[in-house]
Amino acid sequence: MESVEKKAHTKINRSAKTQHRFFKTMKQQKYLYAMSVPFVLWVLVFNYVPLWGWTMAFQDFKPARSFMEQEWVGLANFTALFQDERFYLVLLNTLAMSIMGLAIGFVVPIIFAVFLNEVRVQTFKRTVQTVSYLPHFVSWVVVAGIVTKVLSTDGGIVNEMLMAAGFVNEPVQFMTKGEWFWMIVTLSDLWKEMGWNSIIFLAAMAGVDPQQYEAAKVDGASRLRQIWHITLPGIRPTILVVLILSIGHLITIGFEKQFLLGNPIVVDYAEVLDLYALNYGIGLGRFSYGTAIGIFNSLVSIVLLFLANGIFKRYTNQSVM
Amino acid sequence: MKTKWRKASAVIMMGTMLTVAGCQSDNAATKEETTGPVTFSLFSADPHSQWDNMESPVSQKVKETTEVTIEPEFDVGGGEQKIPLMIASGEYPDLILPKGNAGKLVDAGALIDLTDLIEEHAPNLKKVYGDYFNRLKWSGEDESIYILPTSRVDHTYWAPGNGFMLQHDVVKQLGYPEIRTVDDFENAIREYKEKNPTIDGQPTIGLSLLADDWRIMISTTNPAFYATGAPDDGEFYIDPETYEATMHYRRPEEKAYFKWLNHMNAEGLLDQESFVQKYDQYLAKISSGRVLGLIDTDWEVGDAQRALREAGKTERMHGMYPVTLTEEYKHPNFQDTGYLGGWGIGITTECEDPVRAIKFLDYLASEEGQILQNWGIEGEHYTIEDGKRVISDEEMNERNNNANYVKNTGIGVLSGFAPLYGDGVTDSTGQTYSIASPDQIINAYTDTEKEVLSNYNVEMWKDLYPQKEEFPVKPWGAAYNMQVEAGTDLELIMQKSLDVVKKRIPEAILADPSEFDDVWDSFMADLESAGVEQAEADYTEMIKDRLELWE
Numbered sequence: 001m002e003s004v005e006k007k008a009h010t011k012i013n014r015s016a017k018t019q020h021r022f023f024k025t026m027k028q029q030k031y032l033y034a035m036s037v038p039f040v041l042w043v044l045v046f047n048y049v050p051l052w053g054w055t056m057a058f059q060d061f062k063p064a065r066s067f068m069e070q071e072w073v074g075l076a077n078f079t080a081l082f083q084d085e086r087f088y089l090v091l092l093n094t095l096a097m098s099i100m101g102l103a104i105g106f107v108v109p110i111i112f113a114v115f116l117n118e119v120r121v122q123t124f125k126r127t128v129q130t131v132s133y134l135p136h137f138v139s140w141v142v143v144a145g146i147v148t149k150v151l152s153t154d155g156g157i158v159n160e161m162l163m164a165a166g167f168v169n170e171p172v173q174f175m176t177k178g179e180w181f182w183m184i185v186t187l188s189d190l191w192k193e194m195g196w197n198s199i200i201f202l203a204a205m206a207g208v209d210p211q212q213y214e215a216a217k218v219d220g221a222s223r224l225r226q227i228w229h230i231t232l233p234g235i236r237p238t239i240l241v242v243l244i245l246s247i248g249h250l251i252t253i254g255f256e257k258q259f260l261l262g263n264p265i266v267v268d269y270a271e272v273l274d275l276y277a278l279n280y281g282i283g284l285g286r287f288s289y290g291t292a293i294g295i296f297n298s299l300v301s302i303v304l305l306f307l308a309n310g311i312f313k314r315y316t317n318q319s320v321m
Numbered sequence: 322m323k324t325k326w327r328k329a330s331a332v333i334m335m336g337t338m339l340t341v342a343g344c345q346s347d348n349a350a351t352k353e354e355t356t357g358p359v360t361f362s363l364f365s366a367d368p369h370s371q372w373d374n375m376e377s378p379v380s381q382k383v384k385e386t387t388e389v390t391i392e393p394e395f396d397v398g399g400g401e402q403k404i405p406l407m408i409a410s411g412e413y414p415d416l417i418l419p420k421g422n423a424g425k426l427v428d429a430g431a432l433i434d435l436t437d438l439i440e441e442h443a444p445n446l447k448k449v450y451g452d453y454f455n456r457l458k459w460s461g462e463d464e465s466i467y468i469l470p471t472s473r474v475d476h477t478y479w480a481p482g483n484g485f486m487l488q489h490d491v492v493k494q495l496g497y498p499e500i501r502t503v504d505d506f507e508n509a510i511r512e513y514k515e516k517n518p519t520i521d522g523q524p525t526i527g528l529s530l531l532a533d534d535w536r537i538m539i540s541t542t543n544p545a546f547y548a549t550g551a552p553d554d555g556e557f558y559i560d561p562e563t564y565e566a567t568m569h570y571r572r573p574e575e576k577a578y579f580k581w582l583n584h585m586n587a588e589g590l591l592d593q594e595s596f597v598q599k600y601d602q603y604l605a606k607i608s609s610g611r612v613l614g615l616i617d618t619d620w621e622v623g624d625a626q627r628a629l630r631e632a633g634k635t636e637r638m639h640g641m642y643p644v645t646l647t648e649e650y651k652h653p654n655f656q657d658t659g660y661l662g663g664w665g666i667g668i669t670t671e672c673e674d675p676v677r678a679i680k681f682l683d684y685l686a687s688e689e690g691q692i693l694q695n696w697g698i699e700g701e702h703y704t705i706e707d708g709k710r711v712i713s714d715e716e717m718n719e720r721n722n723n724a725n726y727v728k729n730t731g732i733g734v735l736s737g738f739a740p741l742y743g744d745g746v747t748d749s750t751g752q753t754y755s756i757a758s759p760d761q762i763i764n765a766y767t768d769t770e771k772e773v774l775s776n777y778n779v780e781m782w783k784d785l786y787p788q789k790e791e792f793p794v795k796p797w798g799a800a801y802n803m804q805v806e807a808g809t810d811l812e813l814i815m816q817k818s819l820d821v822v823k824k825r826i827p828e829a830i831l832a833d834p835s836e837f838d839d840v841w842d843s844f845m846a847d848l849e850s851a852g853v854e855q856a857e858a859d860y861t862e863m864i865k866d867r868l869e870l871w872e
Binding site for chain 2: 062063064086145148149152153154155171173175176263264265267268278279280282283284285286287
């Protein structure tokens with residue numbers, strides 16, 4: 001009896017103590033806390049307060065009515081969404097293009113970074129790096145114009161070269177082939193973002209301890225061996241973080257590329273979720289419907305993120321959360 | 322520290338208010354009229370290539386008189402995305418030209434009723450609309466005036482706006498053949514293209530169409546109306562007897578028209594990039610002078626024609642012909658619609674001073690304002706001789722040939738924001754408000770044009786067309802400017818069918834001729850499953866309502 005009481009007593013005591021300690025550290029670090037306040041507020045205001053808008057998805061929202069006057073419709077908007085054939089088509093397009101983008105747009109920058117890292121001449125390395133990330137700053141409107149022009153049947157350079165080399169007899173109509181549209185989007189994206197995406201890997205490589213390379217050299221490892229056993233394992237944590245975060249963004253790929261590169265002939269391959277939400281949600285003044293699509297997007301993203309994170313945690317013991 | 326907190330909490334408050342409130346309507350009439358300079362923000366769903374930042378002489382003059390400065394935003398997407406976003410955020414410009422999206426704004430309570438404002442402050446606006454004032458009313462249920470239509474009132478058309486266009490050199494080289502049916506049009510293009518496989522070293526293009534976003538309706542689908550003798554009523558054909566609406570692709574005549582386009586493609590006369598190119602590429606291509614034929618409106622290719630003219634390639638500019646599918650149809654370009662009403666300018670609830678805004682529009686619509694927008698400033702752009710306004714030859718030449726004339730002088734820069742009289746209407750001194758007169762139009766022709774026209778034994782392009790008097794007046798105006806109510810099934814079906822059209826029409830035109838019928842059948846089936854029959858019924862209802870409202 002007594003011992004139990006004593007135990008309980010010490011427990012209370014301890015928790016009081018930890019609480020005490022918490023406030024003590026807080027007091028000690030008050031400036032640090034104060035400095036973090038604006039950012040916490042930022043997140044609250046811009047990321048959490050707008051979540052209130054999700055209520056729209058369960059209403060038949062009309063802008064002219066106040067919140068109390070809105071009509072609640074339950075899951076009707078979601079039912080309508082899941083019953084629309086077009087929704088599944090655009091979902092397929094979205095996932096196809098983002099998975100292709102992830103597969104290619106993730107691997108190539110790593111390879112590119114590795115190659116660049118092996119270059120000995122600093123000036124050359126710097127120049128290539130700068131030149132390769134410049135397209136990142138070009139807007140999609142311009143890129144789409146360039147791509148359309150390059151692939152044009154009317155004097156486009158690709159067709160000119162194919163004809164000169166004798167591969168084809170008449171110009172190939174790249175932009176009218178629906179089945180090629182995903183690839184065109186993926187490759188244009190690769191061209192635009194490859195250099196930019198490789199920066200983070202280059203930075204990670206700069207952090208690898210040079211002594212490891214020296215030791216490997218002494219052991220007689222070739223350049224390829226060094227890449228395989230030192231460079232790549234050295235940037236593994238970076239690769240994982242980037243990969244997990246991109247998986248979380250799989251479904252939210254925006255629509256600029258598809259909108260600007262698309263045309264009526266390839267629309268069945270070009271329309272993506274965000275464009276669908278714009279045309280059939282906001283575009284028609286169906287704010288509730290648009291919000292329902294947004295919620296669907298967010299939920300899928302969260303699930304994907306946790307899934308990816310869980311898998312990596314299990315097999316590699318590394319995670320972002 | 323204290324202010325910091327206040328600021329932070331203000332941000333939170335704002336965030337909350339934005340998400341919760343969405344919209345609050347103020348009573349416009351209670352706002353007071355201000356004096357002194359004022360700036361109004363304005364959103365227009367149409368681009369304005371000649372905007373002068375209100376710095377040109379004419380705009381400066383307007384600014385001096387009204388003390389109003391306009392800060393505009395011109396959209397390139399027809400307002401289709403911007404306007405719904407405005408509604409979602411509840412932030413509107415003071416003045417807005419929403420084109421087809423006014424219904425959404427009215428539905429959101431964003432536009433103020435202008436009836437009383439016009440009654441009290443805008444005698445000129447009232448005068449300009451005259452007998453058509455009834456046509457401004459919104460609907461049978463809501464007789465408010467939200468939009469002041471900006472199309473020209475009592476306009477006499479001296480130039481065709483729609484038609485099949487051929488380079489002058491084509492008809493010239495072929496000895497001015499009759500261009501009356503699509504077969505004539507096709508033969509002319511084929512013959513010329515065979516003789517001239519390249520122009521300026523680049524391959525000749527037979528016929529180029531445009532399908533960039535909404536423009537697919539202008540260059541690809543609307544001409545199907547005209548070519549089959551029906552006036553453009555948007556996506557619906559309105560039976561003049563019964564007022565029944567039919568989605569126009571469902572008319573058998575139009576299938577024949579699209580079959581002809583399919584045939585053009587099979588013959589290699591259609592530009593391979595027709596449905597891929599963007600608007601700027603289309604214009605650039607025409608401006609290069611190697612596109613022989615176009616099926617379009619004057620305003621869509623206007624920039625390219627001006628560019629050709631400036632480059633001195635007058636024989637590469639295009640003439641407009643009243644081509645129809647067969648001779649049994651008459652090209653209805655000049656059919657009278659009465660005053661159209663519809664698209665125009667509205668004042669939003671955000672506007673601090675609606676009285677000043679309406680007075681500004683009223684000034685533009687006044688005799689002084691209209692002369693300013695049409696003729697310019699006296700002594701600078703025109704002179705008065707014997708009580709008549711006269712434009713010198715030099716100035717006229719500049720007006721016709723300088724592509725930036727509007728921007729430099731400001732003449733006409735603001736004319737799209739208020740209702741003005743159309744061509745042929747006369748002012749208090751008996752002279753026309755606009756400078757356009759048949760003589761002025763003929764004077765503006767290039768020598769090449771005059772030569773072509775004289776060989777067809779006419780004076781003006783208009784003379785090639787069936788005249789206004791040959792058609793009955795359409796009592797419903799034009800159906801394309803009817804506002805579809807936001808959030809209705811009709812709106813959803815329209816969007817769905819438009820998506821079907823955008824996909825299936827290019828598919829049908831590019832299909833192998835043997836497969837055309839199959840593609841067309843699936844096109845029809847798609848329209849039906851999108852709910853087109855219900856849309857037709859709803860539209861018929863709307864036409865009948867409009868007729869009642871306008872009586």
